[in-house]
Amino acid sequence: MGKMDTISEESPLASNRMAPMAPPLPGPTTSSYCQKGLVMNGSKLRGYSCVTTATKDLWERLFDEGYRADVTVKTDNGGVIHAHANIIGMASPVIRGMLKKSKGRGRQRSISIHGVPHNAVRVFIRFLYSSCYEKEEMEEYVMHLLVLSHAFVVPQLKKECVRHLEQGVITIENVIDIFQLALLCDAPRLSVICHRMVFRNFKAVSATEGWQAMKQSHPMLEKQLLQSLKYEDNRRKERIRKLNERQIYLQLYEAMEALVHICRDGCRTIGPHDKDFKTNPAPCHYEACKGLESLIRHFAGCKLRVRGGCGHCKRMWQLLELHSRLCANYDVCRVPLCR
Numbered sequence: 001m002g003k004m005d006t007i008s009e010e011s012p013l014a015s016n017r018m019a020p021m022a023p024p025l026p027g028p029t030t031s032s033y034c035q036k037g038l039v040m041n042g043s044k045l046r047g048y049s050c051v052t053t054a055t056k057d058l059w060e061r062l063f064d065e066g067y068r069a070d071v072t073v074k075t076d077n078g079g080v081i082h083a084h085a086n087i088i089g090m091a092s093p094v095i096r097g098m099l100k101k102s103k104g105r106g107r108q109r110s111i112s113i114h115g116v117p118h119n120a121v122r123v124f125i126r127f128l129y130s131s132c133y134e135k136e137e138m139e140e141y142v143m144h145l146l147v148l149s150h151a152f153v154v155p156q157l158k159k160e161c162v163r164h165l166e167q168g169v170i171t172i173e174n175v176i177d178i179f180q181l182a183l184l185c186d187a188p189r190l191s192v193i194c195h196r197m198v199f200r201n202f203k204a205v206s207a208t209e210g211w212q213a214m215k216q217s218h219p220m221l222e223k224q225l226l227q228s229l230k231y232e233d234n235r236r237k238e239r240i241r242k243l244n245e246r247q248i249y250l251q252l253y254e255a256m257e258a259l260v261h262i263c264r265d266g267c268r269t270i271g272p273h274d275k276d277f278k279t280n281p282a283p284c285h286y287e288a289c290k291g292l293e294s295l296i297r298h299f300a301g302c303k304l305r306v307r308g309g310c311g312h313c314k315r316m317w318q319l320l321e322l323h324s325r326l327c328a329n330y331d332v333c334r335v336p337l338c339r
């Protein structure tokens with residue numbers, strides 16, 4: 001990512017000024033609909049468009065032919081793009097500011113946009129005219145376009161870039177670059193998506209060139225990132241712990257229910273002394289019943305039976321104790337030792 005020297009005098013990062021306006025639509029207002037892969041005369045047009053094809057073509061031609069252009073945009077390696085002050089100035093408040101400050105002969109003005117490839121600037125300026133771009137150009141220059149759209153406050157293009165990045169351009173190899181870009185360009189959702197990817201693939205990501213480069217150039221960022229990853233990991237562990245706790249609680253709850261059920265109704269071979277086990281028993285709905293049945297059988301026969309003496313009995317004691325603490329119907333309850 002190159003630096004952008006031209007815009008440093010008017011920090012766009014800090015500029016929260018008026019939102020830029022889209023290029024005015026000529027002639028009768030067309031219905032503004034956004035669609036990808038616009039179809040015209042049966043053939044599919046590539047790219048993206050928010051206006052009808054005729055409108056789009058007119059603005060594209062104005063840009064391509066540079067009819068009565070009054071601004072020269074100088075780019076890297078001596079590149080030059082011709083544009084119209086009233087259009088690019090309307091589309092970007094930052095460019096408007098640059099034009100105001102720029103010197104020139106007569107109505108001719110000249111501004112410079114350096115630090116990104118010439119073609120990226122071209123795609124950017126073209127978008128200011130027609131709100132259009134080619135798919136291939138977006139793929140090639142999306143990172144530069146994101147920086148340009150952020151620096152020159154063109155939210156519509158920024159949204160497109162972020163959308164494009166979010167939809168599958170992020171890989172293990174470039175996630176750190178895109179993450180840094182997202183922070184630089186204030187794209188919170190994109191940075192969250194990157195962060196999630198780093199978290200899930202930490203080992204692979206930390207071995208990439210991108211990570212090593214960040215370590216060199218932004219050691220503080222690496223530190224913060226590591227801290228946030230650790231925090232995320234702790235949160236995940238805490239979530240698992242809570243889930244387990246809940247699981248244990250549920251098991252205990254079920255065991256308590258089953259205990260009351262056995263002592264009250266009896267189940268299969270075990271139950272209150274006045275129960276008639278000869279009649280066909282109704283099917284049991286308590287999941288915990290079977291385990292509890294054998295536990296009670298053991299408890300009844302165990303020689304040790306004292307607290308701490310036997311693991312099974314200890315569990316039984318715990319259940320009985322817990323029950324007696326929680327039981328609301330102790331006057332009619334048939335669980336042993338309830339009262």
Ligand SMILES: [Zn+2]
Nearest residue numbers: 267284286289
């Ligand atoms: Zn049962």
Ligand SMILES: [Zn+2]
Nearest residue numbers: 302305310313
């Ligand atoms: Zn025992």
Ligand SMILES: [Zn+2]
Nearest residue numbers: 327333335338
């Ligand atoms: Zn009870």
